[in-house]
Amino acid sequence: MFAYYLQLGLRSLRRNPMLTTLMVMAIGFGVAASMITYSVFRAVSDDPIPNKSSQLFVPQVDGWGPQQNDNGEIPGALNYVDAMALMRAHKASRQTLIYPVMLSALGRDADSVPTSASGYAVTGDFFPMFEVPFLYGSGWNADEDDHRAADVVLTQEFNQRMFGGANSVGKEIQFGGNTYRIVGITKHWNPAPRFYAVWGEDGFSEAPDFYVLLNRMLDLHIDSSGRNSCRGNLTFTGWDQWLQSNCIWLMPWVELDTSSEVAQYRQFLTSYATDQQHAGRFGWPANVRLLDVMAFLTQQNVVPPESRISLIVALCFFVICLVNTIGLLLAKFMRRAGEIGVRRALGATRREIYTQYLLEAASVGIAGGLLGLLLTAVGMSAVTLLFDAEIAQLAHMDLSLIALTLLLAILATVAAAFYPAWRAAQVQPAWQLKSN
Amino acid sequence: MQIKPILAAMRHHKAGALLVGFQIALTLAIICNALFIIQARIARVERPSGVDESRVFVIENNWADKSSYQTIGAQIGADLIALRQLGSVEDASSTNSFPLHGAGWDNYVKMRPDQIHMTTDSSVYLSDDHTLNALGVTLIAGRNFTANEVQAAQLEEGKSWPVIIISKDLAKLLFPGGDAVGKTIYVTNTNTPSTVIGVTDTLQSHMMDGDSGSFAYNAILVPVRQLSSYVYYVVRARPGQLAAAMRDAPKALFAQSRMRIIDPKDGVMSFAQVRAKAYERDYGMAILMGIVSAVLLAITAAGIVGLTSFWVGQRRRQIGIRRALGATRTDILSYFLTENMMIGVCGVVVGTLLAIGINLWMVTRFAMAHLSITYVLTAAIILLLLGQGAVLAPALRASRVPPVEATRPV
Numbered sequence: 100m101f102a103y104y105l106q107l108g109l110r111s112l113r114r115n116p117m118l119t120t121l122m123v124m125a126i127g128f129g130v131a132a133s134m135i136t137y138s139v140f141r142a143v144s145d146d147p148i149p150n151k152s153s154q155l156f157v158p159q160v161d162g163w164g165p166q167q168n169d170n171g172e173i174p175g176a177l178n179y180v181d182a183m184a185l186m187r188a189h190k191a192s193r194q195t196l197i198y199p200v201m202l203s204a205l206g207r208d209a210d211s212v213p214t215s216a217s218g219y220a221v222t223g224d225f226f227p228m229f230e231v232p233f234l235y236g237s238g239w240n241a242d243e244d245d246h247r248a249a250d251v252v253l254t255q256e257f258n259q260r261m262f263g264g265a266n267s268v269g270k271e272i273q274f275g276g277n278t279y280r281i282v283g284i285t286k287h288w289n290p291a292p293r294f295y296a297v298w299g300e301d302g303f304s305e306a307p308d309f310y311v312l313l314n315r316m317l318d319l320h321i322d323s324s325g326r327n328s329c330r331g332n333l334t335f336t337g338w339d340q341w342l343q344s345n346c347i348w349l350m351p352w353v354e355l356d357t358s359s360e361v362a363q364y365r366q367f368l369t370s371y372a373t374d375q376q377h378a379g380r381f382g383w384p385a386n387v388r389l390l391d392v393m394a395f396l397t398q399q400n401v402v403p404p405e406s407r408i409s410l411i412v413a414l415c416f417f418v419i420c421l422v423n424t425i426g427l428l429l430a431k432f433m434r435r436a437g438e439i440g441v442r443r444a445l446g447a448t449r450r451e452i453y454t455q456y457l458l459e460a461a462s463v464g465i466a467g468g469l470l471g472l473l474l475t476a477v478g479m480s481a482v483t484l485l486f487d488a489e490i491a492q493l494a495h496m497d498l499s500l501i502a503l504t505l506l507l508a509i510l511a512t513v514a515a516a517f518y519p520a521w522r523a524a525q526v527q528p529a530w531q532l533k534s535n
Numbered sequence: 536m537q538i539k540p541i542l543a544a545m546r547h548h549k550a551g552a553l554l555v556g557f558q559i560a561l562t563l564a565i566i567c568n569a570l571f572i573i574q575a576r577i578a579r580v581e582r583p584s585g586v587d588e589s590r591v592f593v594i595e596n597n598w599a600d601k602s603s604y605q606t607i608g609a610q611i612g613a614d615l616i617a618l619r620q621l622g623s624v625e626d627a628s629s630t631n632s633f634p635l636h637g638a639g640w641d642n643y644v645k646m647r648p649d650q651i652h653m654t655t656d657s658s659v660y661l662s663d664d665h666t667l668n669a670l671g672v673t674l675i676a677g678r679n680f681t682a683n684e685v686q687a688a689q690l691e692e693g694k695s696w697p698v699i700i701i702s703k704d705l706a707k708l709l710f711p712g713g714d715a716v717g718k719t720i721y722v723t724n725t726n727t728p729s730t731v732i733g734v735t736d737t738l739q740s741h742m743m744d745g746d747s748g749s750f751a752y753n754a755i756l757v758p759v760r761q762l763s764s765y766v767y768y769v770v771r772a773r774p775g776q777l778a779a780a781m782r783d784a785p786k787a788l789f790a791q792s793r794m795r796i797i798d799p800k801d802g803v804m805s806f807a808q809v810r811a812k813a814y815e816r817d818y819g820m821a822i823l824m825g826i827v828s829a830v831l832l833a834i835t836a837a838g839i840v841g842l843t844s845f846w847v848g849q850r851r852r853q854i855g856i857r858r859a860l861g862a863t864r865t866d867i868l869s870y871f872l873t874e875n876m877m878i879g880v881c882g883v884v885v886g887t888l889l890a891i892g893i894n895l896w897m898v899t900r901f902a903m904a905h906l907s908i909t910y911v912l913t914a915a916i917i918l919l920l921l922g923q924g925a926v927l928a929p930a931l932r933a934s935r936v937p938p939v940e941a942t943r944p945v
Contacts, residue, residue, distance in 0.1 A: 117841075118841055121837045121838070121841055124834075124837075125834050125837070125838075128830055128834065132827065132830075166651055166652075167651075201597070201764060201765075203597060203598065203599040203600070203796055205599070212793060212796075213599035213794065213795075213796055214796060215597045215796040215798065275599075275600070276599075276600045322763075324764075336694075403816075404901050405816055405819065405820055407901075408572075408820070408897075408901060409820075409823055412565065412569070412823070412824070412827055413827070415561070415564075415565050416565065416827055416830070416831060418561065419558060419561045419562055419565065419831060419834065419835070420834060422554060422557055422558045422561060422838075423558055423834055423835065423837070423838035425554055426551060426554040426555060426558065426838050426841065426842045427838060427841045427842070429550060429551060429554070429842075429845075430551070430841055430842050430844070430845030431845075433845070433849075434845060434848065434849075485819035485820070485822060485823045486816070486819060487815060487816065518550070522550070
């Protein structure tokens with residue numbers, strides 16, 4: 100029966116090509132618009148490190164105070180003094196500090212032109228904490244952090260550019276006029292959004308070129324190539340005084356595996372800030388926060404407003420397409436009132452009529468979904484027009500998106516058909532037969 | 536016009552009329568918000584930067600050897616002389632940022648040293664005596680920097696800036712009474728005053744974020760040569776020589792010294808490119824809204840055509856009877872047009888409320904401006920006309936139903 104109704108449905112689609120085309124187009128456009136914007140939204144709002152996002156935390160300490168912070172909001176990064184204090188306390192199983200650096204790298208050839216390389220100054224825990232995959236070698240350990248070694252880890256992309264992709268572990272490389280020893284090459288790894296450095300960045304840029312030892316960078320007085328935010332009357336006149344200032348530029352991360360560890364760390368943060376108040380460094384009561392990855396991304400507004408607005412607009416668009424489809428289905432079904440009358444008179448139950456027309460709608464949905472799929476694929480390539488290239492390239496077609504497109508098209512069309520099919524099932528056979 | 540019979544007939548196809556009305560309402564709500572977004576984005580994109588955009592280009596120069604900041608100052612000086620000597624170049628200057636750049640410094644501006652909350656926020660452009668000419672910005676009051684006022688400094692050195700030049704809009708904001716030249720304000724990290732020696736014509740800030748809108752034309756020029764790992768050269772070509780200057784300038788710099796990095800892809804950007812990049816998202820949003828509006832209108836029109844055709848088909852007999860009783864073709868035509876107009880007006884009224892609702896929500900959620908009534912009116916007129924246009928073809932078909940139809944069984 101099911102197959103027969105579907106066949107009837109397909110036949111009726113052919114009988115009225117104008118109306119059918121209109122419906123299929125409406126569903127197709129609606130579904131495609133929703134899917135394209137959803138794929139972008141999904142890409143920017145996804146969990147970048149799903150298996151660990153609830154164990155990684157950003158400790159935040161308000162070093163600006165209620166008069167200078169942004170309406171009571173705790174600043175998103177730490178100043179040098181607080182960052183170093185948290186590192187020294189070492190209250191988490193793993194912890195790291197991060198800041199972006201930009202260095203010039205010199206190629207292998209003697210006459211090569213230097214190129215610009217961007218990376219992050221990190222501590223050794225960075226690699227195991229964020230589960231950075233390695234192609235060759237590994238990161239460095241806490242010992243080397245303490246010895247301020249000139250170690251560097253290159254990314255696969257940068258290793259390709261500088262060494263043609265060979266295993267360059269143990270080789271040396273020049274950064275900003277200083278020599279570094281390559282200890283590891285990472286596999287391609289660029290979480291989107293780049294949660295660990297999202298403060299002051301848009302979070303969707305190309306993969307970095309290298310990771311370098313933080314203490315080494317500090318020794319060389321290499322400042323952050325990213326955001327540096329200061330408040331109030333600043334009186335620093337050199338590197339050391341700048342380090343002691345309230346300027347925030349360091350991104351701290353800690354790994355806490357159990358909820359009791361989280362509670363303990365939170366307590367530690369509060370007592371640290373209270374101590375600072377007692378010591379007279381903070382003129383305000385403790386204002387601290389411990390955010391996991393997703394909470395931090397929300398706090399930092401990683402999802403661009405454009406992405407949200409366009410998703411909402413696309414969904415509204417889809418709703419209008421559905422209202423349109425309800426109207427057209429009503430017209431299409433009621434046009435066949437006579438035929439329904441005959442079928443009812445010959446013994447078809449209301450339920451059978453209802454099922455038949457819902458299935459007819461489902462066939463419209465399938466056609467609309469297929470068109471939607473096609474339009475989504477086309478739209479994906481044009482999505483660079485609407486979003487930054489870095490974000491646009493994150494949007495991609497995968498099996499789940501294809502399945503979702505078809506499912507949405509069919510379900511929505513069937514839902515739209517509830518009322519028209521009910522009207523069709525209500526047709527009085529006697530009326531139709533009489534007027535004929 | 537016979538409103539009553541139309542209402543009576545509509546009662547027989549409530550669902551259809553409701554659907555068309557609802558669709559018009561939703562479309563109106565979306566369209567006027569979309570038009571509003573398009574207009575807001577276009578207005579943003581069309582703001583003047585104050586820069587002589589057709590002749591200015593920017594070079595991002597990174598130093599390969601960052602070990603010594605002392606040599607960088609001398610190198611910048613030599614670079615600028617080399618750039619200014621080029622036949623295609625009118626003037627060149629070094630800076631940390633420029634209008635529309637997005638990245639740069641902004642400092643709080645205070646009127647008194649003991650002030651805790653800022654008076655306003657402003658871009659800080661590190662400049663020299665050639666900056667105004669290199670940007671193509673004119674002074675409207677006061678004087679330019681002199682060569683010996685320009686000092687070299689590192690970011691971490693919080694030096695005082697005894698003389699500054701501010702933009703027209705900042706001057707108006709700080710000194711609403713008038714002349715800013717000669718007055719002092721506090722913009723430095725140290726607590727020393729800076730004297731305003733000049734006021735430029737319109738000059739945009741580097742800030743492009745949505746929430747920095749009220750600071751968009753606040754700019755302060757300070758006579759500092761920045762000693763850091765990078766520098767931007769703002770170069771103004773002679774009239775008609777932009778392409779030549781953009782080709783010559785990097786060559787001249789590399790002839791000076793090879794120990795620099797100028798990205799081959801976007802290291803040298805004309806101001807047109809700077810502008811395109813700065814407003815990428817705004818263009819994208821405007822295009823998206825444009826496409827959505829166009830497709831929505833098409834779909835709504837198609838829906839009206841489809842449903843009206845169905846009604847006409849259903850009522851052929853009734854139309855025939857009316858024609859047989861003396862109704863003219865125009866009467867039939869105007870019947871369907873009026874019917875559509877009535878549904879349309881209801882839809883537009885509901886849609887207006889919906890549009891305002893959506894806008895109020897967007898105002899709180901996305902910090903957008905309030906919808907002006909012109910957009911609602913424009914969208915309402917568009918939709919009513921669209922409805923009339925869509926209904927025209929089926930209505931004409933209806934008007935051609937012959938009176939003899941009345942005698943035929945359906």
